[in-house]
Amino acid sequence: MGGSHSAFTEQELDDYQTLTYLTKKEILHVYKRFYTLDPEKVNLDKNVKLAMDDIQKLPELKVNPFKDRICKVFSSSGDGEMTFEDFLDMMSVFSDQAPKNVKVEYAFRIYDFDEDDMISGSDLKEVVDRLTGEQNLSEEDMQQLIDNIFMEADLDDDEFLSFAEFEHVISKAPDFINSFRIRL
Amino acid sequence: MSRDSAYIYDDVPNQMGEYQYENQRSGQQYEMSDMASKGDGKVGLTRRKTWAAHNGADLETARLLENLPSRQLENLTNTLGRDTVRLNHRRLKSFHGPFQHGDGEETSTEIANMVTNDPDFDDRTEDEIHTLLKGMTTTLSSKRAIRRKVSSKRKRQLGWFTRVKYNIGMSWQHFKYSIAEVMYSLELWKSHLKLIEGHFGTGVTSYFLFLKWLFLINIPVFLLTLGFVVLPQVLYRWYENVPTGYQQTNTSKSFTGAELLDGRGWFENTELYYGFYTNETIQITSGYKYHMRYAYLFTCGGYYLLCLIILATSILRSYRKYYIEGSGDFNYYFKVFNGWDYGITSQEAARLKHKSLYSELVEYLAGFKAPKDKSLTAKCQIFWLRVLTNVTVLALLASSGYLIYYISITMETKDIAWLDVFAMPLCITAINLLLPLVFHGLEQLEDYSKPKTELYVHMVRTMTLKAVTLCVLVNFWYGRSSRRMCWETFMGQEIYRLVIVDFIFTLLITFLFEFVRKIMAKYCVKRLSLPEFNIGRNTLDLIYSQTLCWLGTFYCPLLSCIVLIKLIIIFYVKRVSVLQNCKPSLRPWRAARSHTIFLAFLFCFFLLSTVAVACGIIFVLPSEECGPYKGQNQTYEIVTELIDDWREDEPWLTYIIDFISSPGCIAAIVILLGMGTYYIRLVMIGHKEMVILLEQQLALEGKDKNFLLQILQNVNKQNRKKDKKTPDRPFASPSDDVESITSPGGRKFIRQVAEASARGGHGQM
Numbered sequence: 001m002g003g004s005h006s007a008f009t010e011q012e013l014d015d016y017q018t019l020t021y022l023t024k025k026e027i028l029h030v031y032k033r034f035y036t037l038d039p040e041k042v043n044l045d046k047n048v049k050l051a052m053d054d055i056q057k058l059p060e061l062k063v064n065p066f067k068d069r070i071c072k073v074f075s076s077s078g079d080g081e082m083t084f085e086d087f088l089d090m091m092s093v094f095s096d097q098a099p100k101n102v103k104v105e106y107a108f109r110i111y112d113f114d115e116d117d118m119i120s121g122s123d124l125k126e127v128v129d130r131l132t133g134e135q136n137l138s139e140e141d142m143q144q145l146i147d148n149i150f151m152e153a154d155l156d157d158d159e160f161l162s163f164a165e166f167e168h169v170i171s172k173a174p175d176f177i178n179s180f181r182i183r184l
Numbered sequence: 185m186s187r188d189s190a191y192i193y194d195d196v197p198n199q200m201g202e203y204q205y206e207n208q209r210s211g212q213q214y215e216m217s218d219m220a221s222k223g224d225g226k227v228g229l230t231r232r233k234t235w236a237a238h239n240g241a242d243l244e245t246a247r248l249l250e251n252l253p254s255r256q257l258e259n260l261t262n263t264l265g266r267d268t269v270r271l272n273h274r275r276l277k278s279f280h281g282p283f284q285h286g287d288g289e290e291t292s293t294e295i296a297n298m299v300t301n302d303p304d305f306d307d308r309t310e311d312e313i314h315t316l317l318k319g320m321t322t323t324l325s326s327k328r329a330i331r332r333k334v335s336s337k338r339k340r341q342l343g344w345f346t347r348v349k350y351n352i353g354m355s356w357q358h359f360k361y362s363i364a365e366v367m368y369s370l371e372l373w374k375s376h377l378k379l380i381e382g383h384f385g386t387g388v389t390s391y392f393l394f395l396k397w398l399f400l401i402n403i404p405v406f407l408l409t410l411g412f413v414v415l416p417q418v419l420y421r422w423y424e425n426v427p428t429g430y431q432q433t434n435t436s437k438s439f440t441g442a443e444l445l446d447g448r449g450w451f452e453n454t455e456l457y458y459g460f461y462t463n464e465t466i467q468i469t470s471g472y473k474y475h476m477r478y479a480y481l482f483t484c485g486g487y488y489l490l491c492l493i494i495l496a497t498s499i500l501r502s503y504r505k506y507y508i509e510g511s512g513d514f515n516y517y518f519k520v521f522n523g524w525d526y527g528i529t530s531q532e533a534a535r536l537k538h539k540s541l542y543s544e545l546v547e548y549l550a551g552f553k554a555p556k557d558k559s560l561t562a563k564c565q566i567f568w569l570r571v572l573t574n575v576t577v578l579a580l581l582a583s584s585g586y587l588i589y590y591i592s593i594t595m596e597t598k599d600i601a602w603l604d605v606f607a608m609p610l611c612i613t614a615i616n617l618l619l620p621l622v623f624h625g626l627e628q629l630e631d632y633s634k635p636k637t638e639l640y641v642h643m644v645r646t647m648t649l650k651a652v653t654l655c656v657l658v659n660f661w662y663g664r665s666s667r668r669m670c671w672e673t674f675m676g677q678e679i680y681r682l683v684i685v686d687f688i689f690t691l692l693i694t695f696l697f698e699f700v701r702k703i704m705a706k707y708c709v710k711r712l713s714l715p716e717f718n719i720g721r722n723t724l725d726l727i728y729s730q731t732l733c734w735l736g737t738f739y740c741p742l743l744s745c746i747v748l749i750k751l752i753i754i755f756y757v758k759r760v761s762v763l764q765n766c767k768p769s770l771r772p773w774r775a776a777r778s779h780t781i782f783l784a785f786l787f788c789f790f791l792l793s794t795v796a797v798a799c800g801i802i803f804v805l806p807s808e809e810c811g812p813y814k815g816q817n818q819t820y821e822i823v824t825e826l827i828d829d830w831r832e833d834e835p836w837l838t839y840i841i842d843f844i845s846s847p848g849c850i851a852a853i854v855i856l857l858g859m860g861t862y863y864i865r866l867v868m869i870g871h872k873e874m875v876i877l878l879e880q881q882l883a884l885e886g887k888d889k890n891f892l893l894q895i896l897q898n899v900n901k902q903n904r905k906k907d908k909k910t911p912d913r914p915f916a917s918p919s920d921d922v923e924s925i926t927s928p929g930g931r932k933f934i935r936q937v938a939e940a941s942a943r944g945g946h947g948q949m
Contacts, residue, residue, distance in 0.1 A: 016324075089324050155883075
């Protein structure tokens with residue numbers, strides 16, 4: 001291994017601990033996982049920016065239908081490339097300790113494909129398409145589904161889910177906090 | 185689309201009804217990018233405006249939209265939601281929105297200013313600031329910058345008192361971190377759980393988490409009995425070299441190994457059973473005495489109380505999470521936004537998850553399209569069918585109860601070789617294994633519309649069966665207590681055997697249903713699919729085993745240790761089996777909901793077993809020859825004796841005890857509790873009605889907004905017709921088609937305006 005202990009000074013670890021939901025051990029563990037994504041590059045420079053493809057080697061992301069969105073949302077440059085800090089940020093949000101409202105915020109961004117801070121019908125369609133994978137819902141079913149979702153959650157009837165609407169409903173989903181989680 | 189700006193939801197009440205941008209309207213040119221960098225209090229512009237601006241729509245309309253009361257309501261819910269999460273009476277400003285790409289110095293300064301300018305800032309502890317920082321959804325580097333700025337400001341302003349507070353806060357913070365660090369290293373079975381979750385998702389993991397939870401609550405029970413009952417007894421035996429008065433006649437039996445199965449022989453003369461404990465007072469040092477009798481009873485009371493507290497709190501938490509906070513009907517929404525398990529790592533699981541989500545959605549949509557309207561005759565048919573099946577179930581329950589009673593009687597009166605001590609536990613386990621299969625068949629006939637209902641009915645029946653068998657047994661044991669020399673030890677042995685047989689059957693079932701079936705599916709019968717892990721049945725088995733533990737701990741103090749070992753072994757066996765033999769299920773498993781139900785079952789069984797043990801302590805005559813309570817009329821007697829002792833010493837205690845135990849006081853307490861419950865219920869009903877009203881109001885707001893927007897649109901159109909010479913009028917685009925305006929949502933409306941202005945009057949934007 002690249003000597004994960006020597007990779008950070010005590011000060012850096014302290015900082016990370018204050019700014020994320022992880023403990024020092026967990027942070028070092030996150031570093032280990034980051035390291036395994038591309039040992040060579042990380043060995044040379046621990047602040048290296050890994051390409052989206054490298055990040056997606058993480059087993060949880062590999063099978064995740066929203067992997068590109070996740071990378072984009074957490075990448076500080078916005079293009080899906082991630083530094084270790086971005087990666088740490090991501091793992092912190094997906095950890096057990098992160099509170100629901102933070103998770104909801106990021107979930108909202110992940111599902112907001114066109115990044116207009118509203119989840120529109122087309123965003124919903126994209127989400128459903130990715131969720132069902134190879135099988136696709138028929139056009140009619142899809143429309144029905146989207147209508148139903150808006151009926152349930154779109155409080156102000158504008159055919160968009162704003163963050164508040166999204167949060168209002170998702171905070172009532174008891175399983176959300178468990179499913180929106182990546183174990184370290 | 186660049187989004188170099190920070191949008192912050194400011195305190196809504198300040199914003200309400202206030203046109204923040206009134207003064208800003210001088211320039212028609214308004215660029216989003218410089219909004220962030222200027223940022224002297226104008227950051228509060230929310231996202232809707234961004235959208236409008238980026239899409240070339242008119243800002244005025246967007247601003248108006250933003251200031252509509254219903255929009256404010258949205259912001260309000262947002263802020264309120266956060267505040268309740270934080271559980272803090274002081275309001276922390278909430279930050280929502282993408283600071284994402286606004287990584288620059290300016291943005292972080294601005295946010296830092298927002299934090300420090302808050303009037304409550306000085307009163308905040310370090311902890312709160314950190315929580316606030318952690319909760320910001322921005323990148324690490326900008327968080328670090330904000331933190332640096334905030335803390336530099338803090339240090340300058342600090343007085344003596346606040347500095348002390350600050351230091352205490354810091355130490356507290358460090359303490360919390362080190363605790364978290366320790367907890368992290370102590371976390372049990374972490375990697376196994378991760379692996380299971382990776383392959384099977386949260387459903388199967390919930391079984392293992394439940395197992396782990398049971399394991400953890402058994403540890404304090406074990407430690408309590410070990411520390412206060414078992415160890416003193418061991419020490420007593422060690423110091424008093426000649427153990428007299430507590431051994432039974434059949435002494436000196438050597439350990440052969442068969443005892444592990446049937447719990448008799450050598451074990452009878454160990455600390456495993458009630459009968460071995462002394463009723464003497466142990467002299468520790470001069471002046472300090474250890475009353476074994478008190479210790480035994482009070483430890484027992486202690487661990488039941490402990491379990492009660494743990495169970496009650498977790499059931500409340502779970503209930504609140506699922507039924508109170510999670511109320512409402514959001515089926516489709518949850519299925520879509522909560523559909524993916526982010527913890528999944530295996531390709532196969534991911535494939536199955538896609539498939540399961542697809543079929544679930546299709547199924548649900550089909551149900552939506554064709555609401556089943558059964559004819560009256562069909563309904564009648566089903567009604568009678570269900571009556572019939574329920575009668576059958578009751579008959580089955582009764583007959584299994586009788587069978588157990590019959591076997592126990594026969595075992596006692598006649599000496600039949602093949603009806604050895606194992607007849608009863610084997611019979612019970614077989615009943616518990618076979619009857620649920622019969623129930624399952626009956627439920628297929630009953631034709632429930634929802635699989636959820638079927639599952640619950642099945643669980644309730646299975647658990648009733650288990651309760652019935654245990655009740656019959658306990659009743660039998662208590663009823664025949666006078667006929668045995670040391671019935672408590674006998675009861676302990678019986679429960680020990682039940683635990684052991686249950687354990688062996690669990691292993692056997694895992695082997696047969698999971699391993700053998702996998703082998704068959706792989707090599708012999710290709711049609712047979714790989715088994716699925718049955719979360720419901722396995723969890724119910726765990727609950728049953730835990731009930732046995734609670735029932736038996738009084739008569740067999742070390743039973744909790746045996747259950748601990750059993751749980752560890754089951755964990756590893758199931759872990760290996762599930763990963764090797766099973767395939768992920770296509771049926772979704774709602775972990776949170778079923779967890780509440782399992783806890784409710786566990787709680788019921790806990791109450792049942794506590795009542796059973798309490799009855800034994802209060803009403804049944806303890807055996808004459810053995811145990812800590814020999815020679816007494818009832819176990820509970822020692823408590824009354826103790827109270828009588830106290831009365832002699834402290835007369836004032838008499839009044840208190842008399843007062844508390846007087847019927848009037850008890851009645852008053854009961855009435856008060858009843859009134860409290862009734863009051864809370866009324867409040868709850870009131871809240872529910874309020875929620876409905878608010879929802880209706882919200883819908884009305886939406887309609888109001890549409891109505892007003894239409895009027896606005898019309899007015900603008902008229903203005904345009906009147907005043908064609910003013911080209912820089914916001915709505916001066918010639919091409920609105922009237923249909924689009926009447927569209928249901930304001931968003932559509934803006935879009936129309938945006939498109940229109942893009943087509944027509946793009947020049948001035």
